[in-house]
Amino acid sequence: MAKEQTNTIKFSTIMYFALGLIIPLWPITLPFFWWLAYKSYKKGSEAGHSLTDLKNAKDLLEAGAINQKEFDAIKEKALG
Secondary structure, three states: OOOEEOOOOOHHHHHHHHHHHHOOOHHHHHHHHHHHHHHHHHHOEEOOOOHHHHHHHHHHHHHOOOOHHHHHHHHHHHHO
């Protein structure tokens, strides 16, 4: 199981925040959807490799610090 990062803004965080503003029953929906956005933010998302990690892995491959098999494993994880 992948380790999760906490306190990350995801698409669901933004959607809950926006729904709180859009739905017309503000006294009820605004606090509810903002609470959902906060929970989504605190929950975080799975930790993955970023584009920077992939570039660093490519640099390590070119320097000879890692082999092609290790680079391919990092690349697969970064791309899904």
